[in-house]
Structures are given as structure tokens and as C-alpha cells.
Amino acid sequence: MKEVVTLANVGKRFGAVQALQGVTISVGKGELFGFIGADGAGKTTLFRILATLLLPDEGRAEVLGLDVVRSYRDIRKRIGYMPGKFSLYPDLSVEENLRFFASVFGTTVEKNYELIRDIYSQLEPFKTRRAGKLSGGMKQKLALSCALVHRPEVLFLDEPTTGVDAVSRKEFWQMLRRLREQGMTILVSTPYMDEAVLCDRIAFMQEGKMLALDTPTGITTLFRKPLFAIRASDTWGLLCVLRASPDAASVYAFGSALHYSDNRPSARADELLAALQADGFTDVSVSVIQPGIEDTFIALMEEKQGSVDE
Amino acid sequence: MHSFRGFLLKEFYHIFRDRRMAAILFGMPLIQLLLFGFAIRNEIQEVNLGIYDQSHDAVTREITDKFASSGYFVMTQELHSRAEIEHAFAEGSIAEAIVFEPGFATRMIREGRANVQVLTDGSNPNISKIITGYTTSVLQDYRNTALRTAEVGVEAVPLMMFNPELKSVNLFVPGLMALILMLVSALMTSISITREKESGTMEVLLVSSLRPVEIIVGKVVPYFLLAFVNVVTVVALASFVFGVPCRGSVTLLMLESLLFIVTALSLGIFISTITSSQQVAMMISLAGLLLPTILLSGFIFPVASMPLPLRMISNLIPAKWYLIIVRGIMLKGTSFGYIWKETLVLALMATVLMAASIKKFKTRL
Numbered sequence: 066m067k068e069v070v071t072l073a074n075v076g077k078r079f080g081a082v083q084a085l086q087g088v089t090i091s092v093g094k095g096e097l098f099g100f101i102g103a104d105g106a107g108k109t110t111l112f113r114i115l116a117t118l119l120l121p122d123e124g125r126a127e128v129l130g131l132d133v134v135r136s137y138r139d140i141r142k143r144i145g146y147m148p149g150k151f152s153l154y155p156d157l158s159v160e161e162n163l164r165f166f167a168s169v170f171g172t173t174v175e176k177n178y179e180l181i182r183d184i185y186s187q188l189e190p191f192k193t194r195r196a197g198k199l200s201g202g203m204k205q206k207l208a209l210s211c212a213l214v215h216r217p218e219v220l221f222l223d224e225p226t227t228g229v230d231a232v233s234r235k236e237f238w239q240m241l242r243r244l245r246e247q248g249m250t251i252l253v254s255t256p257y258m259d260e261a262v263l264c265d266r267i268a269f270m271q272e273g274k275m276l277a278l279d280t281p282t283g284i285t286t287l288f289r290k291p292l293f294a295i296r297a298s299d300t301w302g303l304l305c306v307l308r309a310s311p312d313a314a315s316v317y318a319f320g321s322a323l324h325y326s327d328n329r330p331s332a333r334a335d336e337l338l339a340a341l342q343a344d345g346f347t348d349v350s351v352s353v354i355q356p357g358i359e360d361t362f363i364a365l366m367e368e369k370q371g372s373v374d375e
Numbered sequence: 376m377h378s379f380r381g382f383l384l385k386e387f388y389h390i391f392r393d394r395r396m397a398a399i400l401f402g403m404p405l406i407q408l409l410l411f412g413f414a415i416r417n418e419i420q421e422v423n424l425g426i427y428d429q430s431h432d433a434v435t436r437e438i439t440d441k442f443a444s445s446g447y448f449v450m451t452q453e454l455h456s457r458a459e460i461e462h463a464f465a466e467g468s469i470a471e472a473i474v475f476e477p478g479f480a481t482r483m484i485r486e487g488r489a490n491v492q493v494l495t496d497g498s499n500p501n502i503s504k505i506i507t508g509y510t511t512s513v514l515q516d517y518r519n520t521a522l523r524t525a526e527v528g529v530e531a532v533p534l535m536m537f538n539p540e541l542k543s544v545n546l547f548v549p550g551l552m553a554l555i556l557m558l559v560s561a562l563m564t565s566i567s568i569t570r571e572k573e574s575g576t577m578e579v580l581l582v583s584s585l586r587p588v589e590i591i592v593g594k595v596v597p598y599f600l601l602a603f604v605n606v607v608t609v610v611a612l613a614s615f616v617f618g619v620p621c622r623g624s625v626t627l628l629m630l631e632s633l634l635f636i637v638t639a640l641s642l643g644i645f646i647s648t649i650t651s652s653q654q655v656a657m658m659i660s661l662a663g664l665l666l667p668t669i670l671l672s673g674f675i676f677p678v679a680s681m682p683l684p685l686r687m688i689s690n691l692i693p694a695k696w697y698l699i700i701v702r703g704i705m706l707k708g709t710s711f712g713y714i715w716k717e718t719l720v721l722a723l724m725a726t727v728l729m730a731a732s733i734k735k736f737k738t739r740l
Contacts (some may be wrong), residue, residue, distance in 0.1 A: 118582065119580060141583065146579065148578045154385065154388075154574075157391065164381070165384075166579075168378050170378065276393075
């Protein structure tokens with residue numbers, strides 16, 4: 066597998082803030098690679114470095130085998146970049162935006178229509194509408210079409226689904242999967258954990274550092290403690306009791322249940338159930354569950370926090 | 376080339392889709408010219424005149440008639456005492472009072488001279504000076520006709536070269552051209568570039584095959600054309616509506632205007648390279664460019680009468696040089712041989728600003 070993006074120990078500082086530190090990643094051709102992290106984790110900075118818009122302070126970054134500092138002009142012609150903020154012209158129509166972005170890359174919509182047909186066909190009924198008047202989901206589809214229209218070799222999508230409704234988000238990811246099937250290399254960042262599962266590999270980012278890097282299933286193996294989903298009608302009371310337990314590693318609400326991990330590797334559901342019933346939770350239910358990506362992310366974050374606190 | 380054409384097309388969409396912007400760009404020159412041409416004038420007509428005639432003889436009546444028929448004065452009231460004069464001034468019912476001494480005609484015949492006192496309202500010195508000038512010329516005129524046999528003496532015959540009727544529209548048109556071009560070129564380009572920075576579209580433009588020079592030129596060309604349309608409009612209107620002459624070569628005037636437009640555009644681009652917000656760009660353009668263009672260029676206040684520090688600053692203002700050029704060509708019919716120095720200054724300013732902008736224009740964020 067040929068490397069499309071390589072980052073070696075990349076760091077970036079803005080004044081007193083260390084935005085990125087020691088990030089080392091390599092992304093292969095045809096991969097759908099996700100960066101997961103909360104706001105301020107350094108995802109946007111990383112994408113801007115890859116899009117040659119920012120210079121790294123330390124380390125090396127290469128895109129398509131070219132150095133982002135020296136060969137930025139060549140890189141720019143061959144990548145597609147979609148910034149986090151909506152960055153099309155609101156006073157231009159859907160079609161005019163697309164034609165404009167095709168023209169600045171020296172190509173035409175017709176030449177590469179094949180590539181964007183899937184996405185753009187949904188927008189075509191509205192092609193005379195001003196881009197500023199589109200819904201959030203449609204704006205992102207248009208932005209993706211514009212980033213794709215010059216047939217880039219790699220796509221950088223910075224939080225493309227932030228602020229987009231659930232249905233549009235799902236559609237958007239289906240499009241990314243299809244692009245991947247056509248051989249496109251895609252780097253995407255998102256704050257949503259449910260989107261992480263859809264990537265080939267993911268990197269967890271926090272405060273400019275990479276916490277973990279693996280496949281979505283691989284990354285959950287980093288979660289080693291036993292994990293239980295516990296339900297009771299008195300969720301608040303349950304939370305207080307579990308938090309007070311000396312064996313608790315972490316307790317947090319997850320949907321309608323509480324996710325509880327135990328410090329004892331031998332912890333068992335029936336023992337927990339008996340203990341909680343003894344505490345007066347008559348309608349309690351306990352089941353062992355496999356940790357998900359979110360569970361892993363929270364555990365890794367807390368681990369990090371703990372090591373910082375010490 | 377293909378990508379540059381697409382960029383240009385997009386710029387024109389921006390200008391014509393934004394109704395307010397289009398209105399400013401095309402309406403402003405018209406409104407300003409009409410305002411300056413019709414409403415804001417330096418000439419004074421219908422000066423309210425009060426007469427305190429202590430003599431009431433044939434000569435004073437003849438002089439009074441001359442004032443009344445001159446076209447500049449309106450006889451508002453006959454005054455009967457010094458106190459009344461003061462009252463009339465305080466009330467604002469007169470702008471000038473003329474006092475004939477008692478026994479005016481008798482003294483005139485016997486001694487060959489008599490005294491007229493001219494009082495004006497000094498609260499507006501500019502107007503007072505002009506009124507006094509009119510008054511003196513009316514009296515002079517009377518003297519010349521009354522004493523036909525020329526006395527020995529020196530007589531000053533003033534003639535305002537190039538603008539004998541002292542039409543203020545002739546004075547304003549060149550200044551107005553500078554003002555409008557500055558506004559369209561510098562303000563609009565700096566705003567249009569910073570808007571792209573603010574909206575994040577600049578980020579995408581940078582990550583495209585467009586070179587910085589192409590982005591800059593693409594921003595400049597539309598406003599260059601618009602500004603030129605404005606120059607032609609103003610010159611044509613000034614000539615047809617107000618009869619402002621263009622005594623020199625129209626081609627030279629247009630070429631010099633194009634040079635000034637380029638200078639102003641370079642300024643606008645330079646502003647946009649040092650700030651990334653529309654608001655700041657607008658503030659710098661308005662406070663830093665328009666005010667000096669109005670105040671320090673010689674548009675309204677003559678540069679020569681400014682204190683030295685301001686005179687030095689005025690040299691940095693492109694409009695000052697452009698005004699000298701335009702007044703020269705339009706009113707004096709000057710040829711290029713007399714204005715090459717000013718042209719050189721403008722060309723130098725444009726080159727330096729453009730070079731600085733291209734150098735400062737960031738290819739990254």
C-alpha cells in the first residue's frame with residue numbers, strides 16, 4: 066500500500082498554546098481515515114498543515130510524497146480541501162459555485178461529472194438557488210462537490226458533518242464510503258463517535274496529542290477493564306452509589322443506561338446485581354457489554370487526565 | 376487563463392448581485408456631482424443688503440440703484456440708525472450694511488471724495504470677504520462711469536484666469552473625481568478581499584491553482600473597469616449639465632485617471648493585506664483615505680495655506696497629485712509637459728504599493 070499522507074512528529078504552537086504535539090501518522094492509498102476529538106483537540110490545525118495552509122513548527126509532513134513546506138504549490142493542485150467553516154459563495158447559485166471551483170482548478174464540471182454525479186445529482190433540482198439559501202446538509206454536499214470537482218487524489222474534510230442533521234449526516238457518510246470504494250483517499254475529522262465506526266482507521270486526538278491510532282474494532286481492545294450496562298428507575302441514585310464504590314473505574318450515563326467499568330478484572334454481573342439489590346435498587350438490571358469507541362475514548366481521556374493530575 | 380476568467384466572472388456576480396453595492400457604485404457619483412454642482416456652492420447670490428443713508432441725495436440714490444441692479448444684492452431694508460444696523464445683523468436679516476456719510480453728494484463735488492462704510496457679518500469670514508469684493512467692484516464701477524474723465528491713478532483690473540466666472544463647480548469636479556475613484560477603488564477592493572478572508576473562502580482559494588497575483592489582479596480588474604465608467608460619467612455630466620470645460624486633451628485626462636485608479640486600487644489591496652476583517656478595512660479606508668482626500672488634497676482647502684507639517688503629509692496623498700493634474704488638464708488645458716512630475720509621483724506610489732501588496736499577500740493562513 067502506497068503512503069498518501071505521512072506525518073512524522075508534527076508539532077505546532079500558537080503563542081502559549083501547543084496546538085499539536087508529536088503527531089505521527091501514515092495514511093495509505095484508498096483509506097478512509099478519521100480524526101476523532103472534541104473542539105480544540107488540534108484537528109483543524111492538522112488539516113490546515115496538510116492542506117499547506119499552515120507551516121508545522123516541528124516534524125515533517127508529506128502529502129502524496131511531497132513536503133508540505135517546500136512543494137506546497139504542487140500539493141495544492143492535487144488535493145481537495147473542505148474547511149470546517151462553510152466556505153462557498155452565498156451570493157452565487159449552486160451551479161455557479163461548482164463551475165467557479167472547477168474553473169479555478171483549470172477544469173470543467175462536464176469533464177469530471179462522473180465523479181460528482183452521485184452527490185451533485187441530489188442538488189441539481191436546486192441548481193439555480195443561491196448557496197446561502199441551502200439547508201445545512203445541502204451546503205455540505207455542495208461543498209463536497211466543489212472539493213471533488215477537480216478530481217483530487219486525496220480529500221481533506223475538516224468536520225464536514227458538524228451542524229448537520231442526522232439524516233444528512235448519514236447520507237454524507239454513505240457518499241464518503243462510495244468515494245472510498247472508487248479508490249479515493251479520504252481524511253476526515255469529526256467530533257461524533259458514531260461516525261468513527263465508519264472509518265477504516267481512526268486517530269483519537271486530545272489537546273494536540275494523539276491518544277490512540279487503530280481500526281475502530283482494534284481501538285476498543287485498548288479498553289481492558291470489565292464493562293457493564295446498568296439500568297434502574299432511579300438513575301441518579303444509582304449513579305451516586307456506583308461513583309462512591311471503591312472499585313469503580315468510571316461511571317457515566319450512556320443513553321438510558323449507566324456504563325460502569327470496574328477496577329477488578331474479575332468483576333461479575335451477578336455479584337454487582339446482588340450488591341445493588343442489597344442497596345435497595347429493586348428494579349436494577351446489570352449486563353456485561355463490549356466497550357464501544359466512545360467508551361474507549363472516554364477511558365483513554367480519563368487515563369490521560371489522571372496522568373496529568375499526578 | 377481559464378481559471379482567471381472564472382475568477383473574474385465570479386467578481387462581477389458579487390458586484391451586481393449585491394444591490395446596495397451596485398447602488399453605491401453607480402448612484403454615488405451621480406448624487407455627489409449633483410449635490411456639489413447644485414447645492415454646495417461658493418458663489419454668493421442675493422446678499423441681503425441694508426442701507427443707512429444719512430445723505431439722501433442724487434448720488435447716494437444712484438449708487439443704491441446700482442447695487443440693486445447688480446444681481447448680487449437684494450435691498451431688504453432701509454436703516455435709520457447705528458443701533459438699527461447692529462440689531463439687523465444680530466437678527467440675521469442682513470448680511471451687509473452700507474452707510475453713506477451725511478452730505479455725501481456735496482462733499483463729493485466739493486472735495487472730489489466721499490466716504491462709504493461697508494459693514495459685513497464677520498461670523499463667516501469667507502462669505503464676508505466675497506461680499507466685500509462684490510461691493511467694492513460695484514462702487515468701482517460707479518466711480519468709473521461717474522468720473523468719466525479719467526483721473527490720474529492706478530487702477531487694478533482683476534481677471535480670474537481659467538475660471539473667470541468663479542464657478543465653484545469647476546473647483547469641485549476634479550476633487551469629486553478623486554473622491555469617487557478613491558472610494559470605488561480603495562474601499563471596495565479592500566472590503567471585497569477581506570470579505571473572502573472573513574467568510575473562509577480565501578482558505579479555499581489559496582488551496583487552488585490560482586496564484587496570488589491572479590487573485591489580486593482578479594480583484595482589481597472589475598473595480599478598475601467600474602471606476603473608469605465612473606470617471607467618464609462624471610466628466611460627461613460635468614460637461615453637459617454644468618458646462619465644466621475640458622480644455623486639455625480628454626485622452627490625457629483619461630490616461631491620468633486610469634493611473635490614479637491603479638494607485639487607489641493598490642492602496643486598497645495593501646489595506647487588505649494588513650487586516651483580515653471587513654470592519655477594520657472599512658475604517659482604514661474611510662478614516663485613513665477618504666478624510667485626507669477631502670481635507671488634505673486641496674479639494675476644499677488650499678494646500679498652500681496649511682501649516683508645514685500638514686503640507687508635508689499632503690504630499691503622501693495620491694489625490695493631491697491627481698487634483699493638480701486634473702485641474703491642469705480640465706481648466707488650464709495643460710499638456711503633459713507640465714504635469715509629468717505629478718504623473719511620476721502617482722506612478723511611483725502605485726508601483727511601490729502594488730509591489731508591497733504582492734509581497735505581503737500571504738500564500739498561507
